[in-house]
Amino acid sequence: MILVTGGAGYIGSHTTVVLQQAGYEVLVVDNLSNSEANVIDRIEKISGKRPAFEEMDLVDTAKVDALFTKYPIEGIIHFAASKAVGESVQKPLLYYRNNLQSLMNLLESMNKHGVKNIVFSSSCTVYGQPTEDNLPVTENAPVQVALSPYGNTKQVCEEILRDTIYAHENLQGVALRYFNPVGAHESALIGELPIGVPQNLMPFITQTAMGLRQGLKVFGGDYQTPDGTCIRDYIHVMDLAKAHLIALERFMKSNFKKRFEWFNLGTGTGSSVLEVIQSFEKMSGEQLAYEIVDRREGDIEQIWAETTIANEELGWTSELTLDDMTASAWKWEKYYNEVLKPQAEA
Ligand code: NAD
Numbered sequence: 001m002i003l004v005t006g007g008a009g010y011i012g013s014h015t016t017v018v019l020q021q022a023g024y025e026v027l028v029v030d031n032l033s034n035s036e037a038n039v040i041d042r043i044e045k046i047s048g049k050r051p052a053f054e055e056m057d058l059v060d061t062a063k064v065d066a067l068f069t070k071y072p073i074e075g076i077i078h079f080a081a082s083k084a085v086g087e088s089v090q091k092p093l094l095y096y097r098n099n100l101q102s103l104m105n106l107l108e109s110m111n112k113h114g115v116k117n118i119v120f121s122s123s124c125t126v127y128g129q130p131t132e133d134n135l136p137v138t139e140n141a142p143v144q145v146a147l148s149p150y151g152n153t154k155q156v157c158e159e160i161l162r163d164t165i166y167a168h169e170n171l172q173g174v175a176l177r178y179f180n181p182v183g184a185h186e187s188a189l190i191g192e193l194p195i196g197v198p199q200n201l202m203p204f205i206t207q208t209a210m211g212l213r214q215g216l217k218v219f220g221g222d223y224q225t226p227d228g229t230c231i232r233d234y235i236h237v238m239d240l241a242k243a244h245l246i247a248l249e250r251f252m253k254s255n256f257k258k259r260f261e262w263f264n265l266g267t268g269t270g271s272s273v274l275e276v277i278q279s280f281e282k283m284s285g286e287q288l289a290y291e292i293v294d295r296r297e298g299d300i301e302q303i304w305a306e307t308t309i310a311n312e313e314l315g316w317t318s319e320l321t322l323d324d325m326t327a328s329a330w331k332w333e334k335y336y337n338e339v340l341k342p343q344a345e346a
């Protein structure tokens with residue numbers, strides 16, 4: 001059985017489907033602080049199998065340990081965390097407690113109960129703004145001083161993971177540094193569900209096209225990039241989910257060089273904000289209302305992944321395009337607002 005923490009969330013729900021379709025039994029643990037319980041129903045609808053589900057807070061040490069007694073856990077994919085950069089600046093202690101304590105609880109119980117493998121959700125945010133000679137960014141690029149408490153929790157969690165694995169021979173793990181996950185499962189039954197006003201580009205685009213937002217603000221048109229807007233490496237959430245299956249299986253077959261590894265999960269292609277908008281308009285047929293305004297505090301100018309190590313060492317390559325991402329994001333936004341949300345509210 002694979003424990004998927006945060007499995008009712010955006011990336012965790014997609015990964016749960018992929019794991020189930022690969023034949024794994026899955027236990028989802030989630031405190032529903034940033035997701036809804038009916039995601040479990042929709043995971044079942046997609047995969048035909050209902051994952052085991054425990055609604056609980058991973059900060060609760062005793063409850064985490066009880067999980068390992070109750071379930072035959074053989075591996076963990078740890079998605080659960082607070083992830084809003086802006087909120088982390090306002091509430092740093094909430095972020096340090098939630099993101100660090102959850103991981104430490106899992107690692108302690110893994111060690112106590114003889115569970116060997118963990119895959120950890122990290123982020124390209126650990127790189128900050130890579131220097132020009134470090135773009136595209138490889139796994140060996142320097143980890144920069146974090147730009148937010150959230151980013152720092154990812155850096156510190158990677159160090160906690162590394163140090164704990166090196167202290168206990170029975171542990172091994174991998175940190176996957178995601179670039180910008182976007183898009184949704186082809187069924188449109190699961191997808192990104194930001195609570196409140198979306199901070200991220202893609203949900204803001206789809207909510208604007210849905211008429212839920214007045215208009216998209218493009219944060220900055222005067223960057224040193226071809227069209228003046230920021231560049232990111234957007235990656236389809238389904239490509240990301242498949243990478244987790246591969247990482248878990250590689251570790252469980254113990255054929256990585258070291259007991260602690262980290263990989264960039266990106267496409268290797270950078271796209272500007274305007275290019276994302278153009279792709280969305282092409283794939284949706286919707287004309288998007290947007291204006292270019294001042295830069296957003298804390299944004300880096302450009303980052304995209306160098307994918308050779310992930311392709312060769314992890315044995316994974318992204319397959320889906322930016323158009324696949326914008327098309328699936330739009331299909332999800334429409335289906336959620338026109339079907340799923342009304343059903344849930346009926
Ligand atoms: P999400 O908020 O959709 O999912 C996280 C889930 O964890 C939520 O369902 C939430 O309810 C749950 N959770 C949070 N704290 C918990 C706790 N203490 N106990 C139990 N459950 C808890 O976020 P996501 O976008 O799916 O991100 C998943 C992981 O990937 C996070 O660790 C995030 O930092 C990381 N990540 C996300 C992005 C991104 O852009 N989405 C990029 C890089 C890294």
Ligand code: WQD
Nearest residue numbers: 083085123125199200201202204217218219230273296299
């Ligand atoms: C992408 C680009 C914005 C919204 C964040 C976190 C990172 C990770 C992924 C967790 C930027 C521009 C956005 C809008 C805009 N999360 N934008 N108008 O900032 O690259 O990364 O999410 O790990 O840690 O920092 O993603 O989607 O917020 O922004 O112009 O309304 O879109 O300026 O250039 P970001 P994003």
